[in-house]
Amino acid sequence: MKDEYFKKIKKPSVTQQVIDSLTKAMIDGELQPGDKIPTELELAESMGVGRLSIREAIKVLVYYGVLEIRRPEGTFVCEGFSDIMLDPMLYGIILSKDKSLENLKELRLLIEVGVIKLAMDKYTEDDKIELMSAIEKFRIAVSKDKIDWMEIFEVDDLFHATVSKMGKNPLVSKINQLVRTLTRELRLQTVNNMVSIDEARTLYEAHVELARKIIARDRNNIYELVEHGYFYDKVDITRGNKDKK
Template sequence: MVERASYLKRLNSESVVQRVINCLTDAMLTKQLKPGDKIPTEMELSESLGVGRNSIREAIKILVYLGVLEIRRAEGTFVCEGFSESMIDPMVYGIILDKTDDYDNLMELRELIEVGVVHLAMQKYQEKELKDLENHLFVLKEEIQKGLGNIDAIFEADNQFHDAVSAMGYNPLVDKINKVVRVLTHGVRLDTVTRMVKTGRGMELYEAHEKIYCMLLNRDENNINELIKGTYFQE
């Protein structure tokens, strides 16, 4: 019989698949399994945990879908190294399906994250990155000036500007959470850009981004909450 790793304990029959997931997740949280480590085989896990191989297989499938594990042909199953975009989807669905969620809660979350993102960027950015952000600002202005038929390009330029600000904070955890929030607010943000352009207020949209750039340039934290909230252009 295969010797059991210390983090593997026999499970009862209730919610077996979820308990296998919990066991492997706990091992990762306690660093008994680290990024890049190979996990035990299905047979080894089955014997060590005292559950059927089908339950092990289903648990692994779920963790692969979540971007936590990866299967390498002829090698085995390994703990992933680094962030995968697939990790965002379950978080998004979890928030969407939460019955307590509403528009006001989402906007409060958006403001909280965006203020934090700008604050971190202000503390950590390098001069070259500020120049790159200025280029993103210039592109946004150019796309806005092209007019009504260019909304998709304007929205993309808007996204690239904010992605650049987020990267300037040098905090991958904040950057990941910011990505989730921006996915959740995609519709709201696209509607805002569309409305601003169609009502001839495209330059107001540009000026809101210019204020963020100037705030970063001057490392001026005064009224940061008011400035960020003022860029949402709610009707």
């Protein structure tokens, strides 16, 4: 193992410096997926730091899904992508000081258009059946005498989860779910308001049109269609969720 990755650390935030050193070794290819990393004692000696700092750094990287501990063999670099790797990103966005509604709306639009295009490219006949089943559940929900706005929200969520699954890319699906988690309150408010002004069917029809586009693999005006389907003009963003029934 090359010493350049595990040289003595002189800066503060020792645990973070250890994390950075291990990360750099992985980025540069010195540590490959499946490789066993040096022992706690070896890392502590080569970096000139305490074993506690090494232990804490390893705990963080295990939590991130980058390292895994296999007892009694040792600690190894994980192979492949793990969903947990995106969790720190979620917390980072939630706690971001410059987070804004407009930024989240733009992020949602960018991701969802990409998800839809992947679905167009990769869907199978089974996927098509599943998508139409989601649309049928949406139709039933908006056809009831007394419409439950939360049920509408759930079938809306089902539709988008189905489209995401059709793209057959677990990484994209995870990022899409992350974005939908971040925008959940806005989506709840939109659906609630649409139902309260008797426009649940308008919401349904927008999804029918989107499903038609996907099945026809018609990319024309897809960006505009998705953006229009958010119905942000129906939402008073200053009210939050206090008017929910």
